Each structure stands twice: as structure tokens, then as C-alpha cells.
Amino acid sequence: MSLAENRFEPEGAADIDTALRDVLDRQRRDFIKAGPPDAALRRDRLARLKKALMDNKDAFLEAVSADFGHRSKHETLLTDFVVTAEGIKHMAKHVAKWMKPEKRPTSINYFPASNRIVFQPLGVVGIISPWNYPIQLAFGPAAAALAAGNRVMLKPSEFTPRTSELMAKVIAQNFSELEFAVFTGGPEVGVAFSRVPYDHLMFTGATSIGRHVMRAAAENLVPVTLELGGKSPTIVDRNMRMDAAVGSIVQGKWLNAGQTCVAPDYVFVPDDKRDEFVGKLQKQVAKSYPTLKNNDDYTSVVNQRHYDRLRGLIADAEAKGAKVIEVNPGKENFDQQPAHKIPPTLLMDVTDDMKVMQDEIFGPLLPIKTYRQIDEAIDYVNDHPRPLALYIFSDDKATQDKVMNRTTSGGACINETVMHVAQEDLPFGGVGPSGMGAYHGHDGFLAFSHKKAVMHQAKFNLLSMMRPPYGKTIDRMLGFLLK
Structure with missing residues (x-):
């Protein structure tokens, strides 16, 4: 060396x-x-x-x-x-x-x-x-x-x-x-x-x-x-301001092209709000990244190995029934490129038999799941390994408290993603498998x-009176201590 x-x-x-x-x-x-x-x-x-x-x-x-x-x-x-x-x-x-x-x-x-x-x-x-x-x-x-x-x-x-x-x-x-x-x-x-x-x-x-x-x-x-790491969930409450939620989710998910250990790994939205959420998500991605292929703001997947892995997750999900939505505002062709960029990709109707729902994604793919009652989302999170991060978007304090109290994760944000890691007065770490x-x-x-641990004994102290040979004095002291 x-x-x-x-x-x-x-x-x-x-x-x-x-x-x-x-x-x-x-x-x-x-x-x-x-x-x-x-x-x-x-x-x-x-x-x-x-x-x-x-x-x-x-x-x-x-x-x-x-x-x-x-x-x-x-x-x-x-x-x-x-x-x-x-x-x-x-x-x-x-x-x-x-x-x-x-x-x-x-x-x-x-x-x-x-x-x-x-x-x-x-x-x-x-x-x-x-x-x-x-x-x-x-x-x-x-x-x-x-x-x-x-x-x-x-x-x-x-x-x-x-x-x-x-x-x-x-x-x-x-x-x-x-x-x-x-x-x-x-x-x-x-x-x-x-x-x-x-x-x-x-x-x-x-x-x-x-x-x-x-x-x-x-x-x-x-x-x-x-x-x-692990699969960090994001839960969007029914009454949450959708634009605010979408803005934070897009920033947190596609920062570094999703190659972030605390990136939202999948999102739960109310079943009757899914189409609205997806539409707003597409608009926000287009606003943040109007083009992708030669856009200096959009990061590449790190290497061919991870590029192939992520492409394999998309293919596996699609083969098993997922609807794939590629958000490509400039309609660019990614077959030939100097890097390994993958457009932001939404995966709908995902199921747990799909590989994308089994391991941490670590890339620009976002599965979207739905719920009728928020307890369904909480139960899903609790049925899976404890994540490194969890995000809840809600303007209702009772809902915020319910999700925080009933789930366990390394860290969490309310109405934000990822940024808890940048707080120097907050510990950053996982729990269990994360x-x-x-x-x-x-x-x-x-x-x-x-x-x-340091104990400093004084020159005259009670302990010195508790040494052998034992007698009436120690009996009285023990009687006092055991009261």
C-alpha cells in the first residue's frame, strides 16, 4: 500500500x-x-x-x-x-x-x-x-x-x-x-x-x-x-392536498434517479383518487424534467448491472399483470444513449408476487397501490419487514398520529420525503432488517x-460500614434499606 x-x-x-x-x-x-x-x-x-x-x-x-x-x-x-x-x-x-x-x-x-x-x-x-x-x-x-x-x-x-x-x-x-x-x-x-x-x-x-x-x-x-434499506412506504391520506404531496414525492423519488436508501419505494393512495394522483404525478415529472435523455438535472442509473436489474423488474411486473406507465415528456428514444438513464416509470396494479414488490427498488420505478380505508395501508406496512423510512401525507393530526403510532420504521416524515436525513439533530438509522x-x-x-460509567467514592461513606465482620450495626442498616 x-x-x-x-x-x-x-x-x-x-x-x-x-x-x-x-x-x-x-x-x-x-x-x-x-x-x-x-x-x-x-x-x-x-x-x-x-x-x-x-x-x-x-x-x-x-x-x-x-x-x-x-x-x-x-x-x-x-x-x-x-x-x-x-x-x-x-x-x-x-x-x-x-x-x-x-x-x-x-x-x-x-x-x-x-x-x-x-x-x-x-x-x-x-x-x-x-x-x-x-x-x-x-x-x-x-x-x-x-x-x-x-x-x-x-x-x-x-x-x-x-x-x-x-x-x-x-x-x-x-x-x-x-x-x-x-x-x-x-x-x-x-x-x-x-x-x-x-x-x-x-x-x-x-x-x-x-x-x-x-x-x-x-x-x-x-x-x-x-x-x-428496505421498501420505504408512502401513504397519501384521502383529504391531503394532492399537489403538495405529489411535489414532495416526485422530488424524493427521482432525486438521484431513485438511487436513495430512503426514497419512497411504493405509494399508497385512496382507490378513488388514484387517477387524479397519477395525472398530477405525470404533470409534476414533466415540469421537473421536461426532457430526460440529455437533461443535466436527471441522473443516470449507476451502471449496466443495475440498469439491467431495473429493466428486469419492469418486465417481470408487466408479465405478471402490472400496467406500466413510462413518464417520458419529450418522447425520447432511450435505446441508444451515452449513460444508463431510465425514464420515471409508474407501475399500477402491482402484487406481492412481482419482484418489484419484494426487494428495494433503488431506481426510478414507483409502484402505486390503492386502499379504501387507511387501516389497509397500515396493515400492509406491518405485514412486511420494517423499513428505513416511512412517509405519511395528511392534514389531519389524528391520521398522522395513527400512522406514526401504529407503524415502526427507522425514521419518518409527515408531509415530506427524504429530508429527515438532512437534520443533524435527528438520528439516522434503521430498525430490524433496515x-x-x-x-x-x-x-x-x-x-x-x-x-x-464512573463512580467516585468519598473518604467517609456508608459502604465502609457494610463490611465483615457483620453484627448488629449491619442488621439495623439492612433493616432500613429493605423497608
Whole structure:
């Protein structure tokens, strides 16, 4: 591994394992020798992370777009730059306060002892990041780990190789390898990376891969944070302002061409409102994307593999009876194109035997289901694995509360989609199959910190009177304590 470039050129599995373990051991030794970093050093590391991002803005924009075939520059700026920079700024502002010990009450039985929680860095944090938001989902967890005082080892996705290589370069320019090391490479590097005995491992990606990562981490009893996914439902109430619902759903669904872990995966609408909803959806898509093929605002599917997968979902649904509505305002031909763009595609009359209703879509396809009573939508959600996000559109507080209280999801929005992820004071994470653990803001600091319980005993205390040899004094004290 080259220190200057922070990347692998492995000859085999043993070479990968040796190089990873070497960096881990050196980071851990240096961490122990230096001790927990003070607030000034943590803020300095956060500033360097932001500098690595902002000083290379144009290069990152070009690399991300090239990796996708085409990725909207404005979407990259909004999701990968603004969200990441705001998160780093938030942590730098608050980290000194978060580091302070937290006082806890002490039982009168142990008076006059005192209790507190001390927040200690875990040590070395491993991060495996995905391709869909390659900067945000790498730098965001890294910022939380650095704010908590840790060292970082990062494995970005091989599906966005230009971005990953640039990331390795700019991190090496701004950090010592003992602070932050980046490991690029294919699946063989990812497999080896998940086997390393970190002090904590964070993975963002598909549920199916998350199972393998958790299994590998368990071999070393490494605690994990898993940010997975699932089929995030959207429920539109009968009396909701339809234009407002449609505007948010179009933005949340076709942002990044649907390649977002919290994108609306399917929508429930009242059966007598379906045609109105579909008509307004088509108009809003045409307004947002009057053309698609050469429109800089409309992002491509990331590669041929995912393009073929999504086309297969459409074909499978249509073969099993779904009505397919391709929203193609410019009536463009997508048979030949420089990227892998797929027009926004609505799927009507979907059933659970269709593949599109079985796995997370992660693309610009939107199944639409109907209900007569909102309880039917709630029951459907509860009959399926718990999602990463859930969205309810309703102007009725009783309906909002009913959906929120009777469903379980990692996060949720009322009359909005996706944007809860951009709130630094809200934890972001899944539940059940959609993930475990959470981060962002203070919750990220806590996720990568050890909460050490500390009891401080006073010189003269009641406990000293409860030691052998026992006699009448302890009998009286026990009688008092047991009342």
C-alpha cells in the first residue's frame, strides 16, 4: 500500500489481510500512545476533512458524474456537499460540549458518592461506504468518528472508482495514515476489510451484504452500525392536498434517479383518487424534467448491472399483470444513449408476487397501490419487514398520529420525503432488517464513543460500614434499606 496514494494493489488475499492489519495495529498503537484527543485536535481534524472536500469540489463533481455515466451537478452539490459540510460544521461547533462528562444521580444508599458518564473514543473505526451518495456516506460517518476522537479506516465503493480514488488522494493529502486511511479496491478488499478487528465497524449498503458484514464482524466480536434499506412506504391520506404531496414525492423519488436508501419505494393512495394522483404525478415529472435523455438535472442509473436489474423488474411486473406507465415528456428514444438513464416509470396494479414488490427498488420505478380505508395501508406496512423510512401525507393530526403510532420504521416524515436525513439533530438509522444503530450529529458522536460509567467514592461513606465482620450495626442498616 502506498502512503502517498492510500490505495491497495494487492497480489492476493494474504497481502490484503496483512496490509489492513498493519494499518490497524499502527493506528491503534498511536491512539493508545497519544491518548484521547482534546477538543482542539478534534475540531482540527474536522476542519481538514471539510478542506479535503471543499478544496476539491470541481474534481469531485467531475468524478461522481463520470462514475454514474451522468450525475446531476446540483444533486451532488445538495446531497454530497451541502449535507456533508453542514454536518461537519455542526459537529465542530458542538463537540466540546458533547465531550464533557455527564453527571448521573447517586442512590442515597451509597451517599456521598457521585456518578458520572465519561465519553471515551473507541479507538479505530472501520467504515464501509456505498456508491449512491459516495461522498456523504463516507465523509459523514468519518466526521462522526473523528469528532468522537477515533482513528478511521475507510473502504469506499468500487462502483464509483474515480470518486473513491480521488477520496484516497485528498485524504492522504490532509491526514496522516495514522489518523485516517482509505482502502480502495474490489470485492476482495471489501471482504477482507470486514474481517478486521476494529473497535467499531460501520456499514452502509444492501441488507443482503449487511448480513455478511455482521457475520464477519462477529468473528472478532466487533460491534456494528448497519445502515441498510428496505421498501420505504408512502401513504397519501384521502383529504391531503394532492399537489403538495405529489411535489414532495416526485422530488424524493427521482432525486438521484431513485438511487436513495430512503426514497419512497411504493405509494399508497385512496382507490378513488388514484387517477387524479397519477395525472398530477405525470404533470409534476414533466415540469421537473421536461426532457430526460440529455437533461443535466436527471441522473443516470449507476451502471449496466443495475440498469439491467431495473429493466428486469419492469418486465417481470408487466408479465405478471402490472400496467406500466413510462413518464417520458419529450418522447425520447432511450435505446441508444451515452449513460444508463431510465425514464420515471409508474407501475399500477402491482402484487406481492412481482419482484418489484419484494426487494428495494433503488431506481426510478414507483409502484402505486390503492386502499379504501387507511387501516389497509397500515396493515400492509406491518405485514412486511420494517423499513428505513416511512412517509405519511395528511392534514389531519389524528391520521398522522395513527400512522406514526401504529407503524415502526427507522425514521419518518409527515408531509415530506427524504429530508429527515438532512437534520443533524435527528438520528439516522434503521430498525430490524433496515439496520441497527444510528448516527448524525450528537447521535453520531455517541455511536462512536464508549460511555464509561464512573463512580467516585468519598473518604467517609456508608459502604465502609457494610463490611465483615457483620453484627448488629449491619442488621439495623439492612433493616432500613429493605423497608
